[in-house]
């Protein structure tokens with residue numbers, strides 16, 4: 001009998017992937033977690049029935065979310081990742097030799113434990129001596145931090161459940177306070193075609209807090225609409241231009257040309273943001 005995992009993207013539209021086997025399923029303190037091996041997408045991590053990351057395209061998402069802010073910064077030494085319990089963002093951050101410490105704060109220890117056991121493609125950063133893992137609500141953790149980080153990355157679930165806190169204006173204010181001078185933040189900010197109201201609202205909140213805020217986009221085949229947005233906000237520098245050479249990192253998706261191009265928005269998306 002064929003087994004399929006199905007995620008509802010929006011009402012009336014679903015993504016289905018054929019499952020080879022269920023690798024792990026549990027209910028953590030915060031969410032339902034499942035790891036499947038699938039025919040088309042390789043290993044996938046699912047939280048509350050939403051695909052978080054898949055073996056075939058996680059590199060696109062993580063390289064867009066991480067390398068754009070880290071390469072827009074001239075010398076990122078202290079980096080904070082909020083969410084990202086699968087470890088993909090941490091792995092990418094640690095590819096930068098400038099990074100002295102990468103702190104990952106996830107509310108759910110269950111996700112990190114599942115990654116360590118079942119997600120070998122993602123979990124390599126956890127054993128790096130520069131990595132520090134904290135189990136806490138990112139909202140509370142960031143509120144305590146004062147001018148500590150060069151770059152803050154928000155690798156959250158969608159704005160429902162525990163992830164909702166990571167889309168609040170007060171959270172973005174705390175991130176601003178947690179950044180050192182010249183600091184940069186990047187956050188995943190959903191799909192501008194299927195969720196224009198969410199993108200507009202989140203971008204509006206971020207740009208009301210930071211002096212510079214720019215949306216950028218990239219393909220993401222297994223997220224709703226196959227296309228994803230990120231918002232980069234800074235205390236001054238223009239994030240749409242790489243500030244330095246990548247120092248020999250072997251990228252699969254990112255390049256300096258893709259960095260610049262990612263900030264070129266379709267007129268409809270740009271109009272939506274300026275109309276907020």
Ligand code: SAM
Nearest residue numbers: 083084085106107108111137138156157162163
């Ligand atoms: N790339 C994924 C996406 O866009 O769907 C997100 C991946 S990562 C698995 C998301 C992480 O955010 C989860 O591990 C979840 O536990 C964490 N998270 C959700 N709400 C949080 C909060 N308030 N504080 C810290 N971590 C949170």
